[in-house]
Amino acid sequence: xxxxxxxxILLALVIVVPIPxxxxxxxxxxxxxxxxxxxxVVVIPETYVYAVPDxxxxxxxxxGWWWRLWEERWYRSRSYNSGWGYYRNxxxxxxxxxxxxxxxxxxxxxxxxxxxxQRIPYQQVQGNWRNWQKSRHWEKQNTWGVQGLKPQIxxxxxxxxxxxxxxxxxxxxxxxxxxxxxxxxxxxxEPQHREAPQQSESxxxxxxxxxxxxxxxx
Numbered sequence: 001x002x003x004x005x006x007x008x009i010l011l012a013l014v015i016v017v018p019i020p021x022x023x024x025x026x027x028x029x030x031x032x033x034x035x036x037x038x039x040x041v042v043v044i045p046e047t048y049v050y051a052v053p054d055x056x057x058x059x060x061x062x063x064g065w066w067w068r069l070w071e072e073r074w075y076r077s078r079s080y081n082s083g084w085g086y087y088r089n090x091x092x093x094x095x096x097x098x099x100x101x102x103x104x105x106x107x108x109x110x111x112x113x114x115x116x117x118q119r120i121p122y123q124q125v126q127g128n129w130r131n132w133q134k135s136r137h138w139e140k141q142n143t144w145g146v147q148g149l150k151p152q153i154x155x156x157x158x159x160x161x162x163x164x165x166x167x168x169x170x171x172x173x174x175x176x177x178x179x180x181x182x183x184x185x186x187x188x189x190e191p192q193h194r195e196a197p198q199q200s201e202s203x204x205x206x207x208x209x210x211x212x213x214x215x216x217x218x
Contacts, residue, residue, distance in 0.1 A: 027073070027086050029075070029084055029086070030068060030070035030071075030075055030084055032081065032082065033055065033057055033059075033081060034081075035080070035081055038080070038121070038122030038123070039052045039054065039055070039059070039080055039122055040052075040053075040054065040119045040120065040121060040122065041053075041061055041119075041120050041122070041125055042105065042117045042118065042119060042120065043117075043118075043120065043138050043144060044096075044097055044101060044144075045110045045111075045115065045138075045143075045144035045145070045146050045149065046096070046144065046149075047093065047096050047097070048062070048129075048132070048133045048138065049061070049062045049093050049096070049097060050062065050120065050125050050129070051097075051101065051105075052080075053102065053105050057069075057070070059080065060093070060094075060097075061080075061125060061129070062091070062093045063093075063129075063133075064078070064129070064130070065077070065078065066078070066079065066080045067087075067091055067093075067094075068084060073086065073087075074086075074087040074088075074089070074090060074091060075087055076091075080122070105117065110144075110146045110149065111146075111149070113146045113147055113148045113149050114146070114147045114148070115144075115145060115146050115147075116142075116145040116146075116147065117144075117145050118145055
């Protein structure tokens with residue numbers, strides 16, 4: 001009886017224990033890409049995302065990380081050719097990247113405007129990306145090389161937020177001035193109304209005295 005009970009427990013453990021290991025999904029890493037030299041990149045207009053145009057794989061550089069899309073999964077690394085790690089979410093910068101950016105690159109056009117892009121060596125983007133992003137370098141550099149593209153000046157947003165406040169203050173000041181004049185005007189009018197009855201009383205008082213004099217004479 002004890003052997004049967006012990007065997008039943010062992011069988012239950014064999015069945016139950018492998019389930020968590022079977023439920024785990026192993027995510028494979030992307031295959032390495034052999035680069036003959038450090039990749040050259042181009043900056044995507046209206047962003048500070050750098051793309052590698054000379055390889056079929058979607059590889060980007062943004063905010064100090066190299067990003068790679070492989071089999072509908074995202075991976076990132078501090079290096080362009082090794083150390084890839086799985087990234088669960090879609091990077092926020094990818095929403096601003098058009099799906100046909102490679103066609104725009106090959107046709108030298110962006111949103112219908114001529115795109116004279118600049119091919120940036122790896123060493124330059126690796127050493128200057130932070131300063132370029134802070135100083136808005138590519139916006140000032142002929143609007144990312146796109147002729148006729150109007151840059152989105154972000155400095156205008158604070159000024160628009162400040163203007164209504166100043167206008168509101170001016171409106172308050174203008175509105176306050178009529179109120180003061182309205183309060184002062186009645187003070188000047190009150191004596192005029194009071195003086196008018198006094199004059200009428202004096203006018204009416206003269207005939208009354210003459211009538212009294214006539215009666216006295218009689």
